[in-house]
Amino acid sequence: PSGNYIPYTDVLRLVSWAKERNITLIVDESFGDFVESPSVVSLLEQHVLDEFPNLVVIKSISKSYGVPGVRLGILATTDQGISAKIGKEVSIWNINSYGEFFMQIWNKYKAQYVSSLTSIIQARKSLMQDLGTISYLNALPSQANFIMCEVVGGKRSFDLAVELFDRYNILIKDLSTKRGIDPKQFIRLAVRDEADNGKLVKALQEMDR
Template identity: 30%
Template structure:
């Protein structure tokens, strides 16, 4: 076992199993194992940036807490939009901040979508938040091509099904598969007749040294709405920050009208004011994550008993080639090694042999590789 994890568990980690059956999302680690065992488990399930915020920014947030917790957030969203605009380099009026990306997904699905094509497997909120499931068409991604989305085939299918809206997640979740900016622009040119193209770029910051986002192109495609989760690339899921970006004034007005006043909390607002000052630190952290994932992918690919899918995100999808199911592997990793991974069995479009793992930094990633190897060697 890696030197930093030489401790041997005298007893198995105790798990609240029932929590896994009560939501389509993975339950939080503290709920599963309790606060007493939290230090004994490494969470490779929830996706984050382990290097940002850095210690200096965390200290600022801690120092500011006594003030912001006694203050109302601003009732003027343009102020926070300007703070975000300074680092994502689009016009602030094209941005809408949400209480997590899921708030915006729910509103967009409810107000802007009449019918939609959804490639699967996907992030479950995109299916669960649709108002009329009868108008959802699922586009199954091919398992023999590692669930890669062929945009030309997708466009043909959208036209044949006569759908008005389309979803694309880039890089894909849970697949990590990346679509180039050039291919997406070609798709958007062909699909200008669609009412809506919803593009989720929550993981795009990990797709390359230069971020291949389509946000600079929103003015060219009036049917394009981009959604991003700051939980993923900024590593602040507890602040509940997400945003969408579009140049469509009708969509902007409808989404804004549906948002409650003060939907962003005061600590999250303060975090946004720090983005410009910490932008250099953020990009250093982002590139460090990219390097870590590349090393993790190389190490996982050497293991027998698994098929490791290429990823341009901060997580990796793995197919189990030995006899354990994803749930069985998840439980054994958690109980025997203190390793928590995502069982993808409840993802529409996937079977029960896939797990997703997020990089937690090179030291912790060693434990994941070790545990997967030990279990594969122990299975007949």
């Protein structure tokens, strides 16, 4: 993921284009909750799925809720063939007790979740501004809870990741092994709270000297 956001209307145009050509389109909405001030974000609407049987929408709960251990997600499509094939591969008890409990209590903490999203969006804005002061990074616009940056100025993403970890105990994502990245150098930085973001920016600035 790059953090890039494609507006709802543009995605619908793409789905329509794919439908005309009998192409199945898979849309991952796992980071959709982090979009700032969306008018419409989700394709998880019955009328959309009915209109576009070629559309498959997936969403992982662990991305936005920060609970990777839950391993909980959804897949929605009106294509019965795809549903049947996936159903054959899914175990009978495909949600563990932890995931089931999480679903039961989710609504109880909905207000806190929305508040947390607001905080992340604000922190992302501040981090984007601060990253603009780092000469060897080009931060790409993001609507996720991370920021993808191109590493320039002769630096290598792998070396940058190693130095951050060795000197500052900060772990970032080196994207040099991702398909389609080479020969450019990219990293991904998680958007955290003000203190952690400040620690990251300070380290990056020190490495800029």
